[in-house]
Amino acid sequence: MKKSRQLDFSYHFNIFLRNVAKELLRLFYHTGYRILRPGKRFYCENIFAGKNGLVFSNGEITCVCADHGLINLGNVNQASLEEIWRGEEFQKLRNAFKANRLPLRHCSACFALKKIYKPTPDLYQIAPFFWNIHIETTPVCNLDCAICRRDEVEKHRGGTQLSKATVYKTLDEIIKHKTNKFVLFFGFGEPLLDRNVYEYVTYLKERFPEVIVSISTNGIPLDNDQNVNALLNTPLDVIVFSVDGITPEAYVRYRRGGDFNRALGGMTRLTQERRKRGQKHPLIIWQYLYFRWNDSDEAIRATIKKARELGVDILHFLPTRTPITGISWKNQLRRNHGVIYKFGGVDHDYNPHDRARVIHVSNEMEDIPL
Numbered sequence: 001m002k003k004s005r006q007l008d009f010s011y012h013f014n015i016f017l018r019n020v021a022k023e024l025l026r027l028f029y030h031t032g033y034r035i036l037r038p039g040k041r042f043y044c045e046n047i048f049a050g051k052n053g054l055v056f057s058n059g060e061i062t063c064v065c066a067d068h069g070l071i072n073l074g075n076v077n078q079a080s081l082e083e084i085w086r087g088e089e090f091q092k093l094r095n096a097f098k099a100n101r102l103p104l105r106h107c108s109a110c111f112a113l114k115k116i117y118k119p120t121p122d123l124y125q126i127a128p129f130f131w132n133i134h135i136e137t138t139p140v141c142n143l144d145c146a147i148c149r150r151d152e153v154e155k156h157r158g159g160t161q162l163s164k165a166t167v168y169k170t171l172d173e174i175i176k177h178k179t180n181k182f183v184l185f186f187g188f189g190e191p192l193l194d195r196n197v198y199e200y201v202t203y204l205k206e207r208f209p210e211v212i213v214s215i216s217t218n219g220i221p222l223d224n225d226q227n228v229n230a231l232l233n234t235p236l237d238v239i240v241f242s243v244d245g246i247t248p249e250a251y252v253r254y255r256r257g258g259d260f261n262r263a264l265g266g267m268t269r270l271t272q273e274r275r276k277r278g279q280k281h282p283l284i285i286w287q288y289l290y291f292r293w294n295d296s297d298e299a300i301r302a303t304i305k306k307a308r309e310l311g312v313d314i315l316h317f318l319p320t321r322t323p324i325t326g327i328s329w330k331n332q333l334r335r336n337h338g339v340i341y342k343f344g345g346v347d348h349d350y351n352p353h354d355r356a357r358v359i360h361v362s363n364e365m366e367d368i369p370l
């Protein structure tokens with residue numbers, strides 16, 4: 001396991017800024033916002049509709065994918081997922097929402113927070129089970145991304161990998177309920193460093209074929225034919241490559257400890273081998289987070305060109321607000337919710353961000369809009 005990060009001013013400054021911003025926003029929601037928008041109710045898609053849950057590699061459950069281990073709603077090593085979903089800790093959060101309060105600092109800036117003007121009587125009804133769940137089978141990572149709190153992740157998980165017995169117990173529950181649209185095998189580690197992940201994907205898809213199973217990777221473990229073949233032998237539906245840059249310099253500003261050429265090498269090997277096999281799955285997505293250092297038109301054009309050359313199915317430019325000091329202001333100020341390029345008539349309805357702009361790129365298209 002990687003050693004904890006050395007004291008890094010920018011890292012701690014960003015975390016401080018983020019916590020202050022979230023707390024101030026929460027204060028505003030509880031005060032001024034109520035006066036400006038009387039009658040609005042707060043609602044959370046995750047804790048009522050099961051839109052997101054995350055099983056950490058030490059078995060603890062949290063409701064939000066951007067939490068490094070601060071919220072503990074129960075542990076799958078000790079209870080079933082369903083018991084936790086209906087348990088006291090989830091209920092406490094729900095009670096706060098019913099009282100029109102945000103229970104956690106994180107809630108104020110969370111994607112799952114909705115403000116409802118005309119609440120229906122069934123607004124706070126609880127879904128039978130999850131719609132989407134992340135399973136972090138390993139906390140281990142080969143990178144040290146600028147805002148990924150590896151020190152907290154590693155301290156919190158204690159280096160523990162989810163035991164096979166716990167993973168299968170969790171998958172069996174998902175298979176029994178059949179309410180999940182998605183199961184995502186990743187959290188804060190690099191999922192492809194856990195060699196068991198291939199058999200987990202196969203086990204789940206064989207028993208619950210309708211569920212969409214996805215993995216997000218930094219791509220480096222796939223710069224290796226053995227792993228590419230192991231992955232292509234599974235029925236995995238979607239793979240997301242996190243590669244935010246088109247030059248090694250831009251890439252490593254966020255993906256510290258990463259290797260741009262190897263990440264691209266992973267994507268290249270997978271697309272080539274999938275083509276050779278005449279296989280359609282997994283859908284291959286290049287996810288590119290916009291930062292202030294990688295958002296020039298020139299970089300975006302070069303990335304689109306590269307993605308097309310490689311033969312990925314989708315290139316997804318995604319704005320982020322973390323780290324605050326890395327924000328791509330031109331995208332934030334335009335209220336840009338991201339751009340999704342779909343190449344060569346890909347027909348998958350992948351669109352994780354409803355408000356993102358979707359551009360279909362046909363094989364003949366020469367001038368691709370930005």
Ligand SMILES: C[S@@+](CC[C@H](N)C(=O)[O-])C[C@H]1O[C@@H](n2cnc3c(N)ncnc32)[C@H](O)[C@@H]1O
Pocket residue numbers: 141145147148186187188189190191216217218240241242287289320321322323
């Ligand atoms: C923490 S990563 C771990 C999984 C895997 N190691 C990877 O790199 O994709 C999980 C997801 O979070 C995304 N992510 C990382 N930093 C982010 C940020 N600052 N804002 C939004 N998403 C981010 C990654 O791109 C990835 O899709």
